[in-house]
Amino acid sequence: MRRRSRRTAALGLALGVAVGTVGPALAGGALTPIAFGDTPNHSVSTRHFEATGEDGAPCDVVADVYVPAGVDSAHRAPAILTTNGFGGSKNDLKPMAEMFTRRGYVVLAYSGLGFGGSGCRISFDTPDPDGRAAAHLVDYLGGKANAYLDAAHTQRAPALDVVMRDAVAHDGRAHPNDPRVGMVGGSYGGQVQFAAAAMDSRIDTITPMATWNDLSYSLAPNNTGQTVGVSTRVPGAPKTNWDASLVFAGVASGFAHGDVDPTRLTGCPNYPTQICTAVTQAVTTGVVTPDVVARLRAGSVASYLDRIRIPTLLLQGQSDTLFNLNEAVATYRGLTSRGVDTHMIWMSGGHSALPETGDYVENAPDPATQYVTRRIVAWMDHHLRGTTASPGPRFSYFRNWIRVDGDTEPAYAYADSADVGSALTYRLSSTDRLATQGVRTRPGTARFVTPPWGLPTTHDHPDSLGLISVPERDVPGTAAMWDSAALAQPLDVVGSPRVAVRVSTTVPVNMPAERQLVLFLRIVDVDAVGNATTVGNLVAPARIADPSRPVTVTMPAIVHRFETGHRLRLVISGGSTNYRGGQDSLPVAIPAGDGQTVTVPVIGGA
Structure with a gap:
């Protein structure tokens, strides 16, 4: 298989854009058997559905239904409902649909509202209209004759009478047209699963991949003062x-x-x-x-988390500057606190890098050779087929320092919760050092000036508006940094570092938001010869409304090994190559001391 570039692949994951050629699906009334490559084991047909947009105007939703050979009204199968990532279409879902039909599932793959031939405006995966539109497709899977052969909705399609039915939905009530159905999909096609589940208790399980908890955090995060x-x-x-x-x-x-x-x-x-x-x-x-x-x-599950009550498998990429791991953690904690059966996988790749080929391949999913694909299939088999197959560990995370050839399962570690690390606390010492427990801190105050608009390095990177964030870099005088001693043994960090600091500046308390101090915090790995790399290129912005009070910054979660001889560095800067900073140029002072700390969750000995 021809390998895609990392940039193209990440764009494909982010926007759901198909990479490569996708043949047109067959339209028409009958389910005509066709062959895909060497697997002529299913039929496919295009269907159209009525939906209503955010403005109340009607529109068409286009979908393809895949039915495995041998599945009929006398031999029913569970169903998979899936839709595209941002900017994509139902055609992008062909590889996933084929993979599930080979395993005996009926698949309904549709273009989300505003994409890929479906009408209505893009409404960012809100329960109404996006979740309500998905409910119309659940009706069809449950046997309702609500589909059409044409986008004008003039030719009614026959009902689909091949999907297993449930007598009782997850609200404890009997509903008409209740299929045995789960949802799969990533990014934009991940969040819509929450929207659909919030609107329709007939959906049995969801597997949101690489998606958001709060879209306002995704697009404009503040990593301090989180409620x-x-x-x-x-x-x-x-x-x-x-x-x-x-x-x-x-x-x-x-x-x-x-x-x-x-x-x-x-x-x-x-x-x-x-x-x-x-x-x-x-x-x-x-x-x-x-x-x-x-x-x-x-359009964020954070606003209706109490309406999600079905088994949920969260999959989030460790290389993702759009939807970082903290988003999945927020959803995981919110669901588990309500007693919802929730598992979580931190997988390789994400919106900012390709997953490992032994983890998950979007255009060629294979549970026999890909760990994450296998987990998705096992989850569906467990919850839709009722098999004795295990749904997998409660929490799994990928360790990229474990070298594997092919299937990535040996590189994963497991736990019963997302809180796996033991706290290791460093204290700010002098103007540039991190002191561990038992080492006395030295006095000193680090000083720098934030650049106006927080753009110290954007001019050096003309492609900084690219869909993959460019490497963070600091201009002298606009940032402060503190280094640990060279490590005597590897340091494995799994989870969200936390920084607790008091800063001082000249901006008064409670100024308008655009005039407030904005800082950017990063965890950096410095190798033995001094090469510095921001871990995951992840940044924690902090808008400080009241500089007179100490702040605690929850950094994006990471899974990272600092090798022997490397140093852990904390950087606090006034600007970022990937974020819009504050309007004003402001002086910043950060003193050393025992109360000025960075705490990292560490696996094993420190």
Whole structure:
């Protein structure tokens, strides 16, 4: 198989864009058997459904139904419902559909609202209309004759009478047209599973992959002052690389470089106008307004987590600067605290890098050779077929320092909860050192100045609006950094580091958000010869509304080994290559001391 570039593959995961040639699905009334490669074991046909958009206008949803050979009304099978990532279509789902049909599942793959031939505006996976639209497809899987042969909805299609039925749904009630059905999909096709489950108790299980908990955190995170999960009351720092690129592609590059010229916009894509206005405002001012935060949260499981009651397998990439591991953790904690059967896998890859081929391959899923694909299939077999196959460990994480050839299962470690590390605390010492327990801290104050707009290095990276974040880099005088001693043995960190510091600056307390101090924190691995790499290129922005009080910053979770001879570095900077910073240039002072700490969750001995 021809290997894709890392950049193209990450874009494919992020947007659901098919890479390679996808043949057209057959349309028509009858389920005509066709052959896909060497597996002529199923039939496929295109169906159309009525839906209603966010504005109340009707639209068409297009889907393909795959039925395995030998499955009929006398020999029924469970079903899989799946939809595309952002910018994709039902055609992207052909490899996954074929894989499940080979295992005897009926698959209904559809283009989400606003994508791939389906109508309505893009509404960011809200329960209504996105979840409600999915419920219409669940009706069809349950035997309701609500599908059409044409997009104009003039030719009614025959009912589908081949899917197993349930007598009682997950709300304890009997519902008409109740199929045995689970959902799969990633990114945008992951969040819609929550939206669908919130609207329809007939769905039996979901497996959201690489998706968000709170979209306002995803696009403009604030890693301090978090109230529930990753959500905050104080707005965060917009991600110039993701926010602008996803909406305006290269058009927004001028905004990120200070060339604020609204005439460069080519028009709002197929979104609610509020979203385009919001992204423009965020990139230019550095602040996401409360009404926009509310709009983003409406399409986020964080706002309706109590409505998710079915078994959930969360899969999140460890190389993901769009939806980092903290998002999955927030959802995991929220569901498990409510007694929902929830498992979580931190897998290789993500929106910022390819998964390992022995983990998961989007366009060629194979449970025989790919650990994550195997876990998804086992989960579905367990919850839809009722097999005795184990659904897998409660929590699994990929260790990229374990070298494997092929299947990645030996590189995974397991636990009963996501809290696996023991706290190792470093204290800020002098102006550039991290002291461990038992080592006396030395006095000192690190000082730097935040650049206006928080753009110290963006001009050095003309491609910084690319969909994969560019490496973080600091300009002298705009950041402070503290190093540990060289490690005498490997240090394995699994989870979210936490930084507790008091900073001082000249900005008064409770200034308007756009005038407040914004800092960017990173965990960096420095090798024996001094090469420094931000772990996962992950950044924790912190908008500090009250500099008179200490702040605690919850860093993005990582799974990383610091090798023997390496040093762990904490960087606190006034700007970022991938985020919009504060408007003003401000002096910052950070003193050393026992109360100024960075704590990392460590596996094994430190």
